[in-house]
Amino acid sequence: MLEPQQVALVLLAAGSSHRFNGDKLIEPFLDKPLAFHVVTALERIPFLTRIAVVSDTALDFVSLGYTVVENPDPSLGQARSLCHGVTAAREAGAEAVLVALADMPRVTAAHIYRLFDAADGAGTIVASSDGVRPLPPALFGRDMFDELLALEGDEGARQLIKRGHHVVTNPNELIDIDTRADLEALRELYGLPTDRAASA
Numbered sequence: 001m002l003e004p005q006q007v008a009l010v011l012l013a014a015g016s017s018h019r020f021n022g023d024k025l026i027e028p029f030l031d032k033p034l035a036f037h038v039v040t041a042l043e044r045i046p047f048l049t050r051i052a053v054v055s056d057t058a059l060d061f062v063s064l065g066y067t068v069v070e071n072p073d074p075s076l077g078q079a080r081s082l083c084h085g086v087t088a089a090r091e092a093g094a095e096a097v098l099v100a101l102a103d104m105p106r107v108t109a110a111h112i113y114r115l116f117d118a119a120d121g122a123g124t125i126v127a128s129s130d131g132v133r134p135l136p137p138a139l140f141g142r143d144m145f146d147e148l149l150a151l152e153g154d155e156g157a158r159q160l161i162k163r164g165h166h167v168v169t170n171p172n173e174l175i176d177i178d179t180r181a182d183l184e185a186l187r188e189l190y191g192l193p194t195d196r197a198a199s200a
Contacts, residue, residue, distance in 0.1 A: 002119040002139070008094035009047040010085030011038065012078060013102035014055035014071040024177055025102050026058055029186065034177060037105035039064055045109055049092045052102075053081040067092075077154035086148045096124060097145075099157065100137040103177045105186070107137055111169050115139045118165050125164025130171035134161040 013025055013035055025035035032040070036059070043064070052061040055074040062068055069084045082099065089097045096119065100107060111128065115137065118126045124141035127134035138161050140148060147160060177183050184194045 002096050002116050002124065002141075004046045004116065005048055006095035007047055007116070007139070008085075008089035008092055008097050009042065009045075009050045010082070010089055010097045010099050011050070011052045011061075011066070011102055012081045012085065012099065013057065013059070013061070014053050014074045014081045023057075024183070027177075027183060029105060029183070030190070030192075033059060034105055034183070035059055035102040036064070038100055038102060038107050039066075041107055041109055042100070042112060045112060047098070048094050049089070051085050051088045051092075053085045055081075077152065079151035079153055079155065079157075082151060082157060083149050086145055090142075090145055094142070095122070096139055096141045097148075098137060098139050101176060104136065104174065105177065106173050106175050108173060111167070111173060112137060114167050114169075118167050120165075125161060127161035127164050127166050128174055129166035129168045130174050131168050134158075134164070134166050135174050135176075136161075138164070 025033060027034045050066045051069055052066040053069045053071050055071045069088050071081045071084050086097055115126045119139055122141040122143040124139055125144060127138040129135060148157060151157060175186060187194045
């Protein structure tokens with residue numbers, strides 16, 4: 001088991017949002033921008049440090065307690081953002097990183113604690129799962145940092161997490177928003193007005 005105080009939260013918030021046709025992270029959902037839902041969900045977990053990897057964002061992560069690291073070229077893929085975050089975590093003295101995505105607004109603190117409970121030391125690889133495939137959020141011990149730093153492209157750590165322990169949770173908790181249709185479906189799940197309803 002890892003304690004949160006040993007872990008750096010690395011929030012990846014630098015995606016180019018090509019499939020969304022706009023900056024999905026600033027899209028309003030309920031009472032805040034989409035990206036701030038996971039921020040709020042995890043705010044009471046006492047991480048060693050919180051790192052947001054961004055790219056020219058209008059969102060103010062600093063006021064929410066994050067160290068902001070700029071990814072100057074998100075077109076190089078998610079792995080580049082991950083490298084920036086892991087580098088900052090290593091410099092902060094973290095024993096592990098918890099990698100979360102800013103476009104996953106339904107992640108809960110309870111699930112993150114289950115990832116901590118499943119950790120087994122410096123070689124930890126623990127990923128979330130919807131019962132079918134491993135997904136973020138994922139936890140990596142310090143012995144995995146070099147492998148994370150060597151990743152390239154948009155696959156991120158997908159191949160790496162296949163090797164790890166998988167903690168199954170409700171698939172709805174692991175919804176990620178890649179397209180406007182995804183966001184509309186999420187709004188429908190909450191019974192909120194949607195663009196589809198407005199145009200009907």
